[in-house]
Amino acid sequence: MRLALARRGPRAGRGLKPSAGWLGLGWLLALPAGLPIVIVLLHFGGAEPGVLAHLNGQVLPRVLGNTLWLVAGVAIGAGLLGTAAAWLVAVYDFPGRGLFAWALLLPMAVPGYVMAFVAIGLLDYAGPVQSALRAWLGPQAGLPPIRSYGGVVLVMSLVLYPYVYLIARNAFATQGRRALEVGASLGLGAFASFRKVALPLARPWIAGGVLLVAMETLADFGTVSAFNYDTFTTAIYQSWFGLFSLGGAMHLAAMLVAIVALLVLAEQALRGRARYNVGRSPQPLKRLRLRGGAALCACAALSLLLIVAFVLPVAQLAFWAVGELGELSMPRLTEAAGNTVMLAAAAALLIVVLAGLLGFARRMQGGFAMRLSTRLATLGYALPGPVLAVGIFTPLAGLSAWAGAGLNWSLSLQTTLFALLLAYAGRFLTVAHAPVEANLQRITRAMEEASTSLGIGGWRMFGRVHLPLLRGGLAAGATLVFVDVMKEMPITLMMRPYGWDTLAVRIYEFTAEGRWEQAALPAVLLVITGFLPVALLTLRGEK
Amino acid sequence: MNAHLLTARAALLAAATVLGPLVMTGCSAPEDESVLTVYSSRQPHLIEPLFDKYRAETGVQVRYVNDEAGALLHRLEAEGESTAGDLFLTVDAGNLWQAAESGYLQPVESDVLERNIPDHLQDPDNRWFGLSVRARTIVYSTERVSPDDLSTYEALAGEAWRNRLCLRTSKKVYNQSLVAMMIHQHGEPATEEVVRGWVRNLAAPPFANDVAVMDAIKAGQCDVGIVNSYYFGRMQKDDPDVPLALFWANQDSEGVHVNVSGGGVIAASDNPAAAKALLEWLSGDEAQSLFASLDLEYPANPELMAHPIVEAWGDFKPNPINVSKAGALQTEAVKLMERAGYR
Numbered sequence: 005m006r007l008a009l010a011r012r013g014p015r016a017g018r019g020l021k022p023s024a025g026w027l028g029l030g031w032l033l034a035l036p037a038g039l040p041i042v043i044v045l046l047h048f049g050g051a052e053p054g055v056l057a058h059l060n061g062q063v064l065p066r067v068l069g070n071t072l073w074l075v076a077g078v079a080i081g082a083g084l085l086g087t088a089a090a091w092l093v094a095v096y097d098f099p100g101r102g103l104f105a106w107a108l109l110l111p112m113a114v115p116g117y118v119m120a121f122v123a124i125g126l127l128d129y130a131g132p133v134q135s136a137l138r139a140w141l142g143p144q145a146g147l148p149p150i151r152s153y154g155g156v157v158l159v160m161s162l163v164l165y166p167y168v169y170l171i172a173r174n175a176f177a178t179q180g181r182r183a184l185e186v187g188a189s190l191g192l193g194a195f196a197s198f199r200k201v202a203l204p205l206a207r208p209w210i211a212g213g214v215l216l217v218a219m220e221t222l223a224d225f226g227t228v229s230a231f232n233y234d235t236f237t238t239a240i241y242q243s244w245f246g247l248f249s250l251g252g253a254m255h256l257a258a259m260l261v262a263i264v265a266l267l268v269l270a271e272q273a274l275r276g277r278a279r280y281n282v283g284r285s286p287q288p289l290k291r292l293r294l295r296g297g298a299a300l301c302a303c304a305a306l307s308l309l310l311i312v313a314f315v316l317p318v319a320q321l322a323f324w325a326v327g328e329l330g331e332l333s334m335p336r337l338t339e340a341a342g343n344t345v346m347l348a349a350a351a352a353l354l355i356v357v358l359a360g361l362l363g364f365a366r367r368m369q370g371g372f373a374m375r376l377s378t379r380l381a382t383l384g385y386a387l388p389g390p391v392l393a394v395g396i397f398t399p400l401a402g403l404s405a406w407a408g409a410g411l412n413w414s415l416s417l418q419t420t421l422f423a424l425l426l427a428y429a430g431r432f433l434t435v436a437h438a439p440v441e442a443n444l445q446r447i448t449r450a451m452e453e454a455s456t457s458l459g460i461g462g463w464r465m466f467g468r469v470h471l472p473l474l475r476g477g478l479a480a481g482a483t484l485v486f487v488d489v490m491k492e493m494p495i496t497l498m499m500r501p502y503g504w505d506t507l508a509v510r511i512y513e514f515t516a517e518g519r520w521e522q523a524a525l526p527a528v529l530l531v532i533t534g535f536l537p538v539a540l541l542t543l544r545g546e547k
Numbered sequence: 548m549n550a551h552l553l554t555a556r557a558a559l560l561a562a563a564t565v566l567g568p569l570v571m572t573g574c575s576a577p578e579d580e581s582v583l584t585v586y587s588s589r590q591p592h593l594i595e596p597l598f599d600k601y602r603a604e605t606g607v608q609v610r611y612v613n614d615e616a617g618a619l620l621h622r623l624e625a626e627g628e629s630t631a632g633d634l635f636l637t638v639d640a641g642n643l644w645q646a647a648e649s650g651y652l653q654p655v656e657s658d659v660l661e662r663n664i665p666d667h668l669q670d671p672d673n674r675w676f677g678l679s680v681r682a683r684t685i686v687y688s689t690e691r692v693s694p695d696d697l698s699t700y701e702a703l704a705g706e707a708w709r710n711r712l713c714l715r716t717s718k719k720v721y722n723q724s725l726v727a728m729m730i731h732q733h734g735e736p737a738t739e740e741v742v743r744g745w746v747r748n749l750a751a752p753p754f755a756n757d758v759a760v761m762d763a764i765k766a767g768q769c770d771v772g773i774v775n776s777y778y779f780g781r782m783q784k785d786d787p788d789v790p791l792a793l794f795w796a797n798q799d800s801e802g803v804h805v806n807v808s809g810g811g812v813i814a815a816s817d818n819p820a821a822a823k824a825l826l827e828w829l830s831g832d833e834a835q836s837l838f839a840s841l842d843l844e845y846p847a848n849p850e851l852m853a854h855p856i857v858e859a860w861g862d863f864k865p866n867p868i869n870v871s872k873a874g875a876l877q878t879e880a881v882k883l884m885e886r887a888g889y890r
Contacts, residue, residue: 055878062885129751130759130766143767151752230755232716232890242718245617246881248645394621401625408629416631497614498622513590513613518756518778 026369030377033362036430037384038377040395041261044387047254055243055252063239064256071235071263074156074228075218081161082217086168087210089306091198094176095184097291098299104306105173106542111313112166112484113534115491117226118511118527119163121520122317124150124230156231162313163227164220168213170480171439175209176202181290194292207274208445212438215271219386219434222264226493236260237388250394257391264386268379318531324524331522337510341529344490344506345536350421351428352436352486352537356478358429359436363444363474364466382434389431389494396427397499424499431495432488436481443477444470479541486537490530507533583821585611586619587636589808593841594636597834605828607821616642616720623651628815633822636810639720640677641727643809644874647674652811655823663830663848667869668807677807677870678829679838680845682776682863683725684803685794686761691770697794700725700804701733703771704744712748713760713769717884720877721757721775725804726884727876728866732801735883742887753890758782764791775806780843780856795863802864806873807847 031038049056092098093105111119127133127150137145148154183205187197203210225237236256243252294302366378384392400418407415417423447470455465493508500509507530514523587594591613598609612619616637623630623646635646646652652674660669660676668677685697696707703712715722729738750769754760757774761782764772779793795803810829812822828834835846840854852858873880 058882058885062882124755124759128759128763129768130762135766149751151754229718232718232753232755234890238718241617242881244621245615246718246720246723247878248617249878250621390618393618394625397622398625401622401627401629405627405629416626416629418625494618498618502610502612513592517590518758520758 023369026365027371027374027377029361029365030369030374030381033358033365033433034377034381036396036426037382037387037392037433038380039399040387040392040430041380041383043395043398044254044257044261044391047251048258049255051243051249051251051255055247055249056255058247059239059243059252059256063242064259067234067236067239067256068259070233071222073153074160074233074235075221075267077153077157078160078164078221079214079218081157082165083168083210083214085161085165085309086170086213086217087172087203087206089165089309090169090172090176091202092302092306094173095181095198095202095291096294096302098294098302100303100306101291104310106538107310107314108169108306109166109538109541110310110531110535111163112170112487113490113531113538114163114314114317115226115493115508115511115527115530116160116163116224117230117493117515118321118523118530119159119317120156120227120230121515121523122320123155123159125520126316126320127155151231153233156228156233159231160221160224160227164217165313167216167220167484168210170484171209171213171216171442172206174439174442174476174480175206179205184292209442211271211274212442215267216385216435216438218267219264222260222267222386223388225388225390236263240388240391244390253391257387260386260388261383264383265379267386268383318528321524321528321531324521325528328522328525336505337507337526337529340505340507340510340526341533343504344508344530344533347424347428347496347504347506348486348489348533348537351425351432351489352482354425355429355432355485356436356440356482359433359440359481360471360474360478362433362437363440364470367444368462378437382437384430385432385434387431389492390498392431393427393495393498396423396430419499419501421501421504424496424501424504427495427499428485428489428492431492432485435484435488436478439477439480439484440474441477443474447473483537483541487534490533581608583607583609583633583818583825584631585609585634585636585825586622586632586813587611587613588616588619588642589613589636589638590842593838596841597829597838600834600837601825601828605824607825609825611636616646620646620649620651623813623815624649626815630813630815632813633816633818634810634825635675635813636678636808638806638808639724640807640809640870641720641724641874641877643670643675643807643811644871644877646811647672647871648874651814653814653816653819655812655826657823657827659827660830663835665847665849667867668809668847670811670871671869675809675811676826676830677809677847678835679808679842680805680847680865681808682793682795682803682805682845682865683721683773684776684796684863685771686764686774686779686791687771687794688764688767689790689792691767694792694794697771697796699797699800700729700773701741703773704741704748708748708771710748710750711770712745713750713763713772714745714753714889715757715760715772715774716753716755717881717889719756721806722773722884723877723880724806724870724873725773727873727880728804728868730876730879730883731868731872735879739883739887742884742889746887746889761791765789776845776857776860777843780854783856784843793860795861797866798864801868802866805865805870807870808844809847 089108093101125131127147134146179202183202184197187201192200225241228235229238240253240256243249243256362378362381366374397418400423404415404417451469455469460468491508493512496506496508497512507526510526511523602608623632635652637643647670654673656673664676687697726738726742751763757778760772760774763769776793782789797803810826812819812826816822832851835848835851839846843854843857845853845857
């Protein structure tokens with residue numbers, strides 16, 4: 005929709021009067037992410053001098069390089085895997101395609117920190133794979149070390165590629181066939197059509213997915229710390245918990261925010277000012293049937309991806325979990341599973357509504373101030389969870405303390421469901437916003453003008469025109485948010501009300517002290533919970 | 548329809564969406580006076596049995612919040628006087644020292660605590676008390692290393708251990724405390740030399756935890772490491788024949804580096820008397836034995852026996868310097884390890 009506005013003249017939105025109300029709404033929605041970001045930015049350079057000198061001199065140069073290098077690797081890895089898988093599934097037909105179409109989303113339900121401890125447990129020197137290799141082939145035999153740059157990139161690419169896959173698949177599904185036809189009319193083969201026609205057409209969607217992956221990578225703590233790979237987030241933790249300097253942590257976080265802002269600008273520049281116009285009713289897609297070797301290759305490649313990214317890790321988890329079944333208190337786990345579903349569902353619902361409102365407000369009201377509020381609202385995704393939690397927790401705790409002292413109320417706003425959902429909204433609004441915005445782009449100005457000419461404008465138009473056309477994007481956004489909230493650890497740890505322990509909290513309790521086997525059972529439950537929204541999304545798509 | 552009216556409605560809807568959950572949950576923050584609230588960074592399966600027992604004995608209900616120590620400290624800071632927390636429980640003297648220095652804990656005058664907890668395991672100003680003790684010492688492969696070759700932490704920096712040492716990441720507070728104690732004893736330059744030597748001797752990049760260090764030694768990737776005693780105990784409990792053993796480091800000098808888990812009464816507690824009573828109970832014989840044996844640690848009270856697995860390792864000379872010294876120097880230790888390339 006950003007694209008639509010780039011071309012929109014001042015008169016284009018007749019009947020959609022820009023007003024301060026929309027702008028106010030935009031800023032209200034930007035508050036959960038904007039408040040922490042502003043608090044963080046105010047702390048730039050605000051740490052104790054000794055800490056600041058140490059961070060800038062010793063820590064920053066190293067983690068800056070590490071972080072950028074990691075983001076580049078994961079963006080490429082997840083981007084390639086996601087785009088290739090989406091193209092195969094969306095455009096071709098081959099044995100197992102129907103299964104792959106939804107199963108390829110499943111690795112999304114495996115948290116990065118879980119994938120990391122499984123990969124390291126299996127593949128490190130002391131793990132079963134390398135031990136078996138040494139037993140067969142002698143003490144020199146082995147694999148390249150998993151606890152390395154390549155290992156982190158591999159693990160993060162495997163759990164994050166579904167973000168690109170989900171978004172790119174929708175793009176290819178609507179355009180892919182046409183791209184092939186256009187390519188054929190130009191005398192291009194299937195791959196050349198993909199490269200020269202379909203890929204450039206799908207670029208905004210792929211870039212959006214890759215941006216999500218990059219932000220998730222920037223904010224990740226669990227995966228990189230399992231690999232002891234130092235990034236901004238590990239340095240932020242170290243400054244806060246090791247140097248006891250929250251100011252230093254905020255100083256680093258401020259720089260992280262700057263990097264994210266650059267990334268977002270880069271993505272926008274990549275999109276250019278182009279406007280993509282998709283026909284209103286694309287022909288029902290007929291997929292190209294692959295035969296023989298080609299079908300086998302497609303099937304084998306996707307099977308390999310699915311096995312490595314999902315089947316093997318879940319099998320290992322299940323194996324560990326079975327060994328621990330007798331040791332763990334099941335009621336504690338089922339209660340946590342219930343909490344997880346409730347929280348994730350509530351957050352998904354709330355956040356897609358907010359994302360829809362934000363997208364619509366942005367469409368109704370152009371201009372710099374509105375663009376800024378949208379950007380702010382969607383930057384929260386790249387803030388490390390604890391930093392965002394601090395940014396919301398602190399003002400709410402201050403408000404409660406003030407109410408407690410001044411009005412003699414006994415409040416603790418900071419640990420209510422309200423605060424927790426607010427923090428989730430700050431963190432995950434982008435995730436819902438991306439697919440919603442992609443869908444909004446397909447609602448043409450002409451459709452809005454037709455609506456207003458029939459006397460259906462503004463808010464009513466949103467309900468009658470936009471909402472029905474947004475359903476796909478809203479569903480995709482809700483799925484992504486559900487899965488993300490379910491896996492979320494640091495915000496949940498800090499802000500959950502009493503009795504709201506989630507499966508991620510249970511996993512933390514064990515992994516904090518290196519008890520992988522015990523962590524496996526809640527991890528398996530978490531993955532099973534993640535099936536839920538993926539299945540719903542699939543059923544919806546099959547209709 | 549009027550555009551302003553419509554936007555007003557949209558704003559109202561947004562506000563309702565955001566504020567709805569507040570109405571449901573926010574105003575009903577439970578504040579029951581008979582419930583004691585513990586802010587804890589200890590694992591639930593270690594403290595829950597104790598709280599259940601306490602409730603059975605005294606009728607006082609204990610609820611707890613568990614999170615990282617650093618996050619709990621920030622929580623205390625942000626909540627100030629309005630905090631619901633009464634008692635703070637955590638691991639590591641550095642965290643306890645930080646809590647006390649920041650003013651989140653209040654001094655407790657108690658004959659019971661003074662009698663049960665030795666001086667070097669409590670805050671000199673009585674703001675926190677150690678409740679269990681863990682030794683951080685050398686673990687070695689019984690197949691490839693003779694205990695005669697081992698002596699001190701510092702000696703692991705020597706040529707003889709090139710490519711034979713495995714360590715956990717320097718980001719873990721246990722290593723920060725160990726290095727902080729070395730700074731206290733040897734000064735920064737000498738300590739930095741030792742840490743650089745360790746880094747030179749590493750057979751693999753630092754691991755995420757002590758369990759992985761022991762797995763690597765077992766698999767033959769390296770021969771020695773430094774771990775907390777209870778991790779080794781846990782491994783021995785699962786596999787009594789594991790070809791690893793603990794070596795008590797620095798017995799001819801300062802003694803083994805010990806650290807504590809412990810707790811203190813939160814300064815802004817609404818119920819400091821009840822919090823003090825729980826802390827005293829935790830220092831008592833019954834709770835101490837349970838606390839220590841659940842996690843294979845040593846009771847803070849030296850009169851009490853540890854778990855048989857732990858007792859079988861034999862006696863050792865602990866470093867008698869007050870553990871709070873490590874807290875005061877933790878920041879320096881973190882910076883030093885960063886400089887020395889210990890990740």
